[in-house]
Amino acid sequence: MTSKTAVNSTATARVLSGIQPSGVLHVGNYFGAIKQHIEHQDRFPGEAFYFIANYHSMTTVGDPQTLADLTQGVALDYLALGLDPAKATFYRQSDVPEVTELTWILSCVTGKGLLDRAVSYKDKVQQGINASVGLFTYPMLMAADILIVRSTMVPVGQDQTQHLEITRDIAGSFNAAYDTDIFPMPDTLLNDDAVVPGIDGRKMSKSYDNAVPIFATEAEIKAKVKRVKTSSTALGDPIDPETDTVFQLFRLFGNPDEVEELRNGYLAGEIGYGKSKEMLRSVMTGYFEPYRARREELENDSDYVEDVLQEGAKRARAEARFTVDRVREIVGLGAATRVGSAR
Numbered sequence: 001m002t003s004k005t006a007v008n009s010t011a012t013a014r015v016l017s018g019i020q021p022s023g024v025l026h027v028g029n030y031f032g033a034i035k036q037h038i039e040h041q042d043r044f045p046g047e048a049f050y051f052i053a054n055y056h057s058m059t060t061v062g063d064p065q066t067l068a069d070l071t072q073g074v075a076l077d078y079l080a081l082g083l084d085p086a087k088a089t090f091y092r093q094s095d096v097p098e099v100t101e102l103t104w105i106l107s108c109v110t111g112k113g114l115l116d117r118a119v120s121y122k123d124k125v126q127q128g129i130n131a132s133v134g135l136f137t138y139p140m141l142m143a144a145d146i147l148i149v150r151s152t153m154v155p156v157g158q159d160q161t162q163h164l165e166i167t168r169d170i171a172g173s174f175n176a177a178y179d180t181d182i183f184p185m186p187d188t189l190l191n192d193d194a195v196v197p198g199i200d201g202r203k204m205s206k207s208y209d210n211a212v213p214i215f216a217t218e219a220e221i222k223a224k225v226k227r228v229k230t231s232s233t234a235l236g237d238p239i240d241p242e243t244d245t246v247f248q249l250f251r252l253f254g255n256p257d258e259v260e261e262l263r264n265g266y267l268a269g270e271i272g273y274g275k276s277k278e279m280l281r282s283v284m285t286g287y288f289e290p291y292r293a294r295r296e297e298l299e300n301d302s303d304y305v306e307d308v309l310q311e312g313a314k315r316a317r318a319e320a321r322f323t324v325d326r327v328r329e330i331v332g333l334g335a336a337t338r339v340g341s342a343r
Contacts, residue, residue, distance in 0.1 A: 015044045015189065016151035018053040018093065021070035022060050025077045026211035027284075028196035028204030031252050034081055036155050036191050041088040048088040049149050049316060050078070052309075055093045055100070056142070059124075059135045075305050077214060080295035091312035093145065098320040102144040105327055107137065109173045115139055119162055127207055143167040147183045149319040155189040164188050178330050182323070196252065199228045201245045215295060218285050225281045230273045239266040239273075246276045253283040 017037055019029065041048045052074045054067060061067045071092060083090055093099065115121070118139050125131045146154055146167050154164050164186060171183035195203055198210025205211060212224045228246050233239050241247040241263045251259045262279060265271030271279075298305055328334050 012047055013044055013153050014047040014049065014149065014151045015040050015153045015155065016049040016051075016146055016149055016186075017155045018051045018056070018145055019074060020053045020057045021067065021074045022057045023070065023206035023211075024213045025074060026204060026206065026213050027249075027252070028198065028211060030081070030214050031196045032157055032191065033155065034078065036189075037078075037088075038082045040155065040189075041084055044153075045087055049091075049151065049319075050083065050088055051091050051093045051096075051145065051316070053093050053145070056138065059132060059138060060129055072302075072305070075309060076295055076298050079298055079305065079308065080291045081214075082291075085308045085312060089312045089315045090308060091316045092309055095309065095313035096148070096316050096320050098317065098324045099141070099144045099148050102148050102320075102324055102327065103137075103141050105331060106143055106147070106170050106174060107140050109177045110140065110170050111173075114166060114169055118166060139163065139166045140170070143170040146186055147171055148323050149316060150182075150184055150323060151186050152184050153189045154186050155191060157191055157195060161188055161190075180330055182326060182330065197245050197248045199224055199245070201229045212284070214288055215292060221285050222281055225277050225284065228277060228280070233273075235272040236269050238269045239271075239276075241266045244276075246273065246280055250276070250280045250283065253280070253287045258283065 017033065019025070019033060025034070037048070037050050052071050054071045057067060057070070061070065075090075075092075078090065079085075115136060121131075121136055121138065124135060129135060142163055143166065146164075147170075154167075156164055168185050171185060175181055175183055198204035198208055199212065200208065200210040202208055202210060212221065216224065228249070230244070230246060231239070239247075244266065247262060247266065250262055254262070258279070262271060262276060266276070
């Protein structure tokens with residue numbers, strides 16, 4: 001057994017999260033992830049890492065041009081919504097190929113039973129997604145994404161905590177197998193508002209066809225809001241705001257006074273679904289309007305967007321290379337004369 005190896009990573013917390021370009025980003029993505037990511041770039045200046053998970057999207061997106069277009073769309077959305085490349089490291093996952101090497105190394109110390117327990121795999125297969133090896137080993141790649149930059153905090157919703165638990169198990173297995181503490185145990189950074197209802201009342205998801213795109217046109221928003229599921233409560237009767245999908249969506253967009261107005265109107269039977277849907281359409285249309293012009297500018301400045309991604313990849317690769325070089329030494333993949341010399 002080799003002597004314990006430590007890596008002095010960061011003295012402060014390091015945050016990492018990724019988002020898949022598996023479809024057009026929607027309101028659920030914004031309130032469940034993007035909004036918090038942008039806030040965290042100020043909370044953790046210089047230590048926020050966000051990546052576009054295009055390797056992951058290969059499990060569901062098979063057309064090359066579609067994958068490329070969706071990847072570019074995610075970059076445009078994040079930058080338009082306020083991600084600042086001077087504060088956060090923003091990159092494409094595929095521009096950091098070291099992550100795939102670390103995935104293989106981690107897979108050699110991870111029991112198959114751990115992956116068998118992954119709920120996301122079963123759920124996706126039930127949704128009709130091809131049960132590929134890539135889909136099954138998805139948690140391995142996710143663990144490598146998190147561990148390769150030695151992140152200590154991962155923003156997730158309550159329904160995503162198993163992903164991080166698996167990563168912690170994998171990191172622990174590696175550290176124990178090689179008597180090292182190279183990988184910190186990342187903690188969850190929970191987002192209480194992560195579950196955003198779709199227009200049918202279920203969690204908003206591309207898979208359910210119940211999502212409202214972030215940059216939907218006014219006509220698209222109007223059509224989506226018209227389809228929001230409601231109860232059969234008669235006009236003039238009270239409506240319970242806590243069980244109403246229109247209200248659950250409205251309070252994400254409206255200011256406190258507007259939310260209170262709708263709540264009181266519902267409880268008093270003074271506001272019915274016709275008026276509440278019009279209120280929802282109005283606030284939803286206006287919320288992202290300030291960001292729309294910025295996105296249009298970025299669409300016409302593809303060189304800037306690519307520069308941002310390349311600069312982000314440069315920094316992320318430096319961290320990834322640091323990690324992988326040491327992991328290779330630890331597991332015996334370095335030159336024979338170097339094994340043990342760094343310990």
